[in-house]
Amino acid sequence: MALRCVLFCLVAGCSTALENTQTLNASQGCEEDTDTFLREIKQSSPKEYAVSMFDAFGKMGSNVKGGNANQPGLLQRCRSAHSPTFSGKYCQVFIRQETVQYFVGVCVPDSCGEQDVQTLALYGRLNFGQTSLIPPLPSLLVNQSTQEISMTHCLVNTIAPDASDVICMCMCCLMVAVPLVATLLTAISRWRRNREVSAHEKSGLNSGLNHYGTVSCSEMESSTSEENNSTRHTPLCFPRSWVSQYLQAFSLQTTSQGVFSTSSPIPGGGYSSLNGIRALSLLWIISGHSAQFPAITNLDNVKDFKKSAASSPLHVFTISGPAYLAVDTFLLLGGLLSARSLLGSINRAEGRLSPSVVASYLFKRIKRIQPLHMFVMCLTISLVSLVHWGPYWFPFLEALTDCKKYWWANVLLISNLIPVNEICLPWTWYLSLDFQCYATTPLLLYFYRLKRVVFVFVAGCLLLMTIVAGAVTTALLQLPVFQPNTMLSDTYNLFYYVKPHTRYGPFLIGIVTGTCMTTRNNQLLKKKWHAALGWFCCLLLMAVLVILAYVLKETPSYPSVPHALYQGLHRPLWALALTWIILACEEGYGGFIGSFLSLGVWVPISNISFACYLIHPIFIILYIGLQETPIHYTDLNYMYMFLGHLVLTLLISYVLTVLIEKPYLLLKGNSA
Secondary structure, X not given: OHHHOOHHHOOOOOHHHHHHHOOOOOOHHHHHHHHHHHHHHOOOOOOHHHHHHHHHOOOOOOOOOXXXXXXXOOHHHHHOOEOOOOEEEEEEEEEEEOOEEEEEEEEEEOOOXXXXXXXXXXXXXXXXXXXXXXXXXXXXXXXXXXXXXXXXXXXXXXXXXXXXHHHHHHHHHHHHHHHHHHHHHHHHHHHHHHHXXXXXXXXXXXXXXXOOOOEOHHHHHHHHHHHOHHHOOOOOOOOOOHHHHHHHHHOHHHHOOOOOOOOOOOOOOOOOHHHHHHHHHHHHHHHHXXXXXXXXXXXXXXXXXXHHHHHOHHHOOOOOOOOOHHXXXXXXXXXXXXXXXXXXXXXXXXXXXXXXXXXXXXXXXXXXXXHHHHHHHHHHHHHHHHOOOOOOOHHHHHXXXXXXHHHHHHHOOOHHHOOHXXXXXHHHHHHHHHHHHHOOHHHHHHHHHHOHHHHHHHHXXXXXXXXXXXXXXXXXXXXXXXXXXXXXXXXXXXXHHOOHHHHHHHXXXXXXXXXXXXXXXXXXXXXXXXXXXXXXXXXXXXXXXXXXXXXXXXXXXXXXHHHHHHHHHHHHHXXXXXXXXXXXXXXXXXXXXXXXXXXXXXXXXXXXHHXXXXXXXXXXXXXXXXXXXXXXXXXXXXXXXXXXXXXXXXXXXXXXXXXXXXXXXXXXXXXX
């Protein structure tokens, strides 16, 4: 969501620099090569390289009114142009003309730097005959014909990783190499062990077989010694040591087990509907990002798309919901499962909520999210330095390269507390928010065990505070409840969207729900009419919350009470509606909805959902950043983009789950 800033948010405040550059001249080599290019393109038989460079310049296309103002040109055509003395270099000139902001791709000699390109553009040196190679938009489309050049940027033709890039590459390689080596050693060990077992079976020594059908180290050594002391050797097997524990935990033979299982992965069983809810919410998020990310820069009909998406609830899947409610679904599930997990730890600790139990609970969460989180962060830094980006890379590159400066915020899980436009991997703000909410569960359960009245009072006060915080923030800053526009996106994210005091409500409801469902002795639903009434209210509430967002889609120009109330209430109400669905499904009143959410097909997706969430934006950004021409939004194009991103995400997420995520979750089990 933080990626909503568009290209010209990156170049705000450049007018002062523009005034200073008007007194500068282009370098001599750049001027000479540019003159050579322009002279040879004007000849009756122009050189091939000059034709390629001219052809690579961006030209105005159709549907400027619909948002097709950018003129990217042809990056690869430019780079393929080679004269005897210079080669083509692709640069972008960012222009503001009246209220329209766009960029033009230009192909200049590689002797020109960014400052040279800006100077050539300012003084009108890039002309073909009497025609400028960077012409203004016609007055028929834009009233003002004067162009204001904000900045220029050139894409380098070579890759030059710095020290941090190399370190990240090494970290990624190491994190992948460890499980691969463990897999190889485990395979060798099992082969040696099976060979030893076969040898003992042939000798009639079957008494040493344990209940797994293998021979223990001590038994095998003893029997081997009795059989032949002169040729005794120690077989390669798994003694109970930390080395063997790590080998088993990191080997693919262990981590690949159960990922494709259709049985519920939730400890203790039950809550099968959560798999369907989690999987569908993940698909909703991927669906929204697949459409939203291209809309940042490289749709040639972005205005048409935004107009359609903002006017019709039929686009609710296209835009990930008008208020991004899938995130609140994950917060609810996180709160529910955190309460259940901690209550289970308390029971295993003989009913004590000790500091060691809390520490183990928090460490388990860190172990759950941080290895894969850190791997994806290093992978992203490496990709940014290795990939030859296309014309549409600029909105994402600054956000991705913030990792080199603000990586520590991701390590400490506080990235949502720093300015949103400086978050490393902007979508990982959720991990920080989730952990901060997760850390409140022990305190709330302490109050629950102390006295339930105190628990209800504290939970009620916290819920009221988060509702008031969201409403007051919306009123004071006049925030929209629908998708924020470009100018308000930073304010919306910085002060509302990623902050724990405005987003805590669904997680808190999840804690209360998980506590009640885990400790209840009897069913809460007694009669069928209770269930029927609950389903009617639940589905009606969810529909109203989505529709109201479209009713209140206009950004208020003054503190608006309806906007403030909706902003403060809609996320907790959405969580309450989902709470009903979970409760009804668990108590046998789910009907066909419960059966659908409990289908086994959702379980494998749920098992790899964390990796899917972390990795899918990278695939979308890579796809966009490597495009040389704009994408035209249609429902069919969107469907193909979504399905392509989804298939690739599922495949790579499975690999990352078994290589990076699961090994750290299994370490404790092997040491027990």
